[in-house]
Amino acid sequence: LSELNVTALYDAHADFVFRTLSRLGVESSAVDDAVQQVFLMLHRRRAEFRNASSVRTWIGGIAIRIAREHRRGLVRHDARLSVASPTAAEVKSPDDQLADAQSLALLLRMLDTLDEDQRTVFVLTELEELTAPEIAEMTGVSVNTVGSRLRLARKHINALVVAHRRTEEAL
Amino acid sequence: VTDDLNPAARGLVASARRSGRTLEPGRKVRLKYAVAASVAASSAALSVVKLVVVGALSAALGAGTTLLVVKTVNSKPARPALPLPRSVPSAAAPLARPLPPEPRPAEPPTVERPPAIRPAPGSGAVLPVVPSAPAPAPEPATPELATAPLRGNPPPPATSALVAELELLREVLLATQAQRWADAQRALDDHARRFVPAALRSEAHALQVVVWCGTGRVEEARGLARELEKADPLNPAVQRLRGTCAE
Numbered sequence: 243l244s245e246l247n248v249t250a251l252y253d254a255h256a257d258f259v260f261r262t263l264s265r266l267g268v269e270s271s272a273v274d275d276a277v278q279q280v281f282l283m284l285h286r287r288r289a290e291f292r293n294a295s296s297v298r299t300w301i302g303g304i305a306i307r308i309a310r311e312h313r314r315g316l317v318r319h320d321a322r323l324s325v326a327s328p329t330a331a332e333v334k335s336p337d338d339q340l341a342d343a344q345s346l347a348l349l350l351r352m353l354d355t356l357d358e359d360q361r362t363v364f365v366l367t368e369l370e371e372l373t374a375p376e377i378a379e380m381t382g383v384s385v386n387t388v389g390s391r392l393r394l395a396r397k398h399i400n401a402l403v404v405a406h407r408r409t410e411e412a413l
Numbered sequence: 414v415t416d417d418l419n420p421a422a423r424g425l426v427a428s429a430r431r432s433g434r435t436l437e438p439g440r441k442v443r444l445k446y447a448v449a450a451s452v453a454a455s456s457a458a459l460s461v462v463k464l465v466v467v468g469a470l471s472a473a474l475g476a477g478t479t480l481l482v483v484k485t486v487n488s489k490p491a492r493p494a495l496p497l498p499r500s501v502p503s504a505a506a507p508l509a510r511p512l513p514p515e516p517r518p519a520e521p522p523t524v525e526r527p528p529a530i531r532p533a534p535g536s537g538a539v540l541p542v543v544p545s546a547p548a549p550a551p552e553p554a555t556p557e558l559a560t561a562p563l564r565g566n567p568p569p570p571a572t573s574a575l576v577a578e579l580e581l582l583r584e585v586l587l588a589t590q591a592q593r594w595a596d597a598q599r600a601l602d603d604h605a606r607r608f609v610p611a612a613l614r615s616e617a618h619a620l621q622v623v624v625w626c627g628t629g630r631v632e633e634a635r636g637l638a639r640e641l642e643k644a645d646p647l648n649p650a651v652q653r654l655r656g657t658c659a660e
Contacts, residue, residue, distance in 0.1 A: 281448040345428035393416040403422040
């Protein structure tokens, strides 16, 4: 992978990296830096790329690591809503898009309460629709572990959604 | 995998999945420059990479709080980048000492992609791109700026040349912010004479537009702005010209 290819990879995968970082809890103010870090690390480690992996899986693995570093290193702000606040474009969009943005905001708040490993598996499975083997390769754990984490994450989110519904109904 | 989501959670996830799927186009382009510059900066061939006069000029030309940074690979002390003052020279700014009009032959510019906004954090020391440096000795103004060849990509400039070019454009920037138009023009002429081809041509030309706006040379400013808009439409410094007399 040459420098030129890094640019091409950016074109192909920047949105995926952006989504992954955002949904794994990187603060909105730090996402751009994190995106850069992902592609810089990708460049530095290009010699480690094995053709047996898909490029997307490889990039996803790097994004997960960068997101973890950010989550561990950052000073958490109280207003976690800022991570998921709808963008201006989304606010101006039709109602359904606004509703989707609000759903994402709500889901991200719920994800904040998840264990980091469970969150990673949940995001990659449910939002990125990756397969368990892909996630296993990205995260360096077995497929069984992926399944176990996903199961726990789903259980947690199910409970939160039910609680949220009840709260809404009570109000 | 067992233990699926319940219908309510499934609906929430499906809705969330549709949101925020892509970067906004402008942000994506800016980030691409940043990635490219970070990659270039990390290569052994470059010890110093100029990054971001674009950001400086963006701030100077109107909006934004982009920091000016220059990244020095393998440098040790990391100092915080300095935010630029945000004064905005524009057509509405009072004219200082108008410069005599000079003929500026228009040449078709080439597309020159700007450098990154800033380097990836952790990839090296970050230094202000606005270093404190003694101003170069003033030289007689010449109309060489616009006649400098715009075509072709300049070869990678040496580190010292990059730093010198950045320092000179910083001088222009500070002069325009203080509405010292004659000083700004002198520095721009100096830039055109000393840096051929210049690594930061679009940025220098954007500053030239600002200076011309400030000195009442509106038509020339508009002409150069049109060329820049055509040649380097994605350059943030060029985009910021939309708020000036050249719009």
